[in-house]
Amino acid sequence: MLALAGGVVTGAAPASAEETRDVFPSVISLPGGWQPEGIATGRGTSFYVGSLRDGAIYRGSVLTGDGSVLVEGQTGQVAVGIEVDGRNLLWVAGGATGAGRVYDAATGELIASYQFTTGATFVNDVVVTKDAAYFTDSINPVLYVVPLDPTGQPGEPETLPLTGELQYTTGFNVNGIEASPDGQTLLLVQSNTGLLFRASAETGVTEQVDLGGASLTNGDGLLRRGSSLYVVRNRLNEIAVIDLGPGYATGTLTGTITDPDFQVPTTVAAFGPYLYAVNARFGTPPTPDTTYTVVRVPSLR
Secondary structure (H helix, E strand, C coil): CCCCCCCCCCCCCCCCCCHHHHHHHCCECCCCCCCCEEECCCCCEEEEEECCCCCEEEEEEECCCEEEEECCCCCCCCCCEEECCCCEEEECECCCCEEEEEEEECCCEEEEEEEECCCCCEEEEECCCEEEEEEEEEEEEEEEEEEEECCEEEECCCCEEECCCCCCCCCEEEEEEECCCCCCCCCECCCCCCCCEEEEECCCCCEEEEECCCCCEEEEEEEEEECCCEEEEEHHHEEEEECCHHHHHHHEEEEEECCCCCCCCCEEEEEECCEEEEECCCCCCCCCCCCEEEEEEEECC
8 A cells, every 4th residue: 555546655766676675674673562454655765554453553764674653552443454645644444443544644643533334344444546535344345435625635434335246245355445546446355255346436336357267365455556456465475466457357467476574464565666565464363572574575567
């Protein structure tokens, strides 16, 4: 998940592969017991990682690997998918709490908080376009939409039903979300079926993307850069690379990114020619001392 829905790193001049390899750390440590899930890159060399434990937000530098807590956690809060938009607002999906939050990515100040639903839910991921922020729900076939005014300020949330070819089944359904450069088309991965869908950002009508038989089971975070879609397959410890066809009607699996340091990566962000995947370590009992990391890998572009 990047600073912009179109996959642009805001405020950062792309580093060359040689510069990144020689200077930037390949593995970045997070605070002990952090329990990360979402990662986003922002202005300059900054990256942000949320905490499933208490909704805290950590801000670090991909250049040095150093960082500190930007937003302190609170009992009962959760941070799942996150995104930093072009206005330097940090958007947070609240998981089973049914909530979403917006912070100033520079100061950590809370800008807005939303209670999308109070029923059974899992608000999983978020993407921001010039017109709105879109949150997925892995339990219910809807998107929660926060419209943005011409100045980029968030308004009151709406619920957009997902209709068409996407059918929710038992288990975890839609997870990661991305958007086309114009924000009119959304991409959704359904974790339990391994299917990829495109959806109208206006109507919520969905169509299955023809992947030629390729499966994206365990699909988690999505990242689009140009016509390349990166799909994190968490418990498989890999990132699938999909070459998207015109209108996102089709996609071709062109590669798979793996790394010995992957420990159930969930989401991915980008800086220059590299991807940064955060290790959630699902299946490892969390303790205050459990170690968590962010891993840098080539994008294979």
